[in-house]
Amino acid sequence: MQFQExxxxxxxxxxxxxxxxxxxxxxxxxxxxxxxxIEQTVERQKGVIIRVVKQKLGNISPSLETDIMRLNIDQVDSLLEALFDFSTVNDLSNWLLEQGLE
Structure with a gap:
């Protein structure tokens, strides 16, 4: 109110x-x-991805976790979809390589 006055x-x-x-x-x-x-949401999604990967595929290396944390928003969305098709940690590694990571 003071500002307007x-x-x-x-x-x-x-x-x-x-x-x-x-x-x-x-x-x-x-x-x-x-x-x-948006940034906070993407960071939370990355954390969820790491938890899902560990539950589905077992433990992953710290370098793979780092690579996941380096993904941009579009890559996070793509990885969320691709996760359903992964059966091994190698599938994740190959996907990250295709993204220019790893």
């Missing part, structure tokens, strides 16, 4: 400039929040 003392042009800047900052904040939310 203060800008009401500015000229109309200045008020519009201030509101435009404020709106821009709010938009940036919202976009950053969305990006952070």
């Amino acid at each position: 203060e800008i009401s003392t500015f000229s109309q042009l200045t008020q519009e400039d201030v509101m435009e800047i404020t709106t821009s900052w709010m938009r940036q904040g919202i976009e950053q929040g969305i990006e952070q939310g």
